[in-house]
Amino acid sequence: MIPAKLIELSEEIRVHDLTSLLSDKSELTIGRRDHTPGAEQADILLGKNEKGEPTTAVSVIRGISRRQAVIGYDSKENSYYIKDCSTHGNTKINDELLNKGERRTLERGAELFFGKWNYGPVTFVQDF
Numbered sequence: 094m095i096p097a098k099l100i101e102l103s104e105e106i107r108v109h110d111l112t113s114l115l116s117d118k119s120e121l122t123i124g125r126r127d128h129t130p131g132a133e134q135a136d137i138l139l140g141k142n143e144k145g146e147p148t149t150a151v152s153v154i155r156g157i158s159r160r161q162a163v164i165g166y167d168s169k170e171n172s173y174y175i176k177d178c179s180t181h182g183n184t185k186i187n188d189e190l191l192n193k194g195e196r197r198t199l200e201r202g203a204e205l206f207f208g209k210w211n212y213g214p215v216t217f218v219q220d221f
Contacts, residue, residue, distance in 0.1 A: 094112055094115065094168070095112075095171065095172075095173075095219055095220060096112045096220040097173055097199075097217065097218065097219040098110050098111060098112075098218045099111060099137065099164070099205075099217060099218075100216045100218055101215045102213070102214055102215070102216070103140060103212075109137050111164065111166075111173065114136060114137070115164075115165070115166055118136070119165055119166075120163040120165035121136040121137060121163060121164050121165070122135040122136050122160050122161075122162075122163055122178075123135055123136070123137045123161050123162045123164060123207065124137075124139065124157060124158055124159045124160045125139060125140065125154050125157040125158070125159055125161070125208075126138050126154075126159075127159045132159075135160060139154065139161070139212055139215070140212060154208075156183070156208035156210040156212070157179075157183075157207050157208035157209075157212055158178070158179040158180050158183070158208070160178045161177075161179045161183070161184060161207050161208065162175050162176060162177050162178055162179065162184045162191075162205075162207065163175070163178055164199070167198075172198050173198070173199040173219065174197060174198050174199060175191070175196070175197055175199055175205065176191075176195065176196040176197075177191040177192065177193055177194060177195055178193075178194070179193065179207075179208070180193075181193070181209070182195075183207065183208050183209055184205070184207055185205065185207075185211065185213075186203050186205055187203055188204075188206070199219075200217070201217065201218065202216065202217065202218070203216070203217040204217075
């Protein structure tokens with residue numbers, strides 16, 4: 094697996110190491126916190142710092158689905174991909190909207206935006 098990260102830019106910078114997060118999973122979910130007691134949380138919670146405190150406006154985070162997208166690694170293609178899983182198809186790569194359920198290969202430097210109010214950019218960085 095080629096080492097890769099997502100860099101989330103909001104009031105503070107957060108780095109999500111995809112290589113280690115995908116070490117025991119085939120896909121990672123990206124979304125907002127689900128406040129339902131006992132609910133399974135997304136692997137990457139957008140708009141929260143390491144302590145779980147908000148790093149952006151709550152109204153913007155509410156525009157993101159609890160399960161907005163998934164990121165995975167395709168070993169046959171030797172590449173990472175993203176698939177929109179949102180209710181309304183609100184995931185963008187470089188300002189290009191993904192259709193609901195659409196899967197697309199991630200290219201180095203791709204800027205991702207999530208939800209009704211385009212939370213981002215979250216940048217995909219891949220080592221050589």
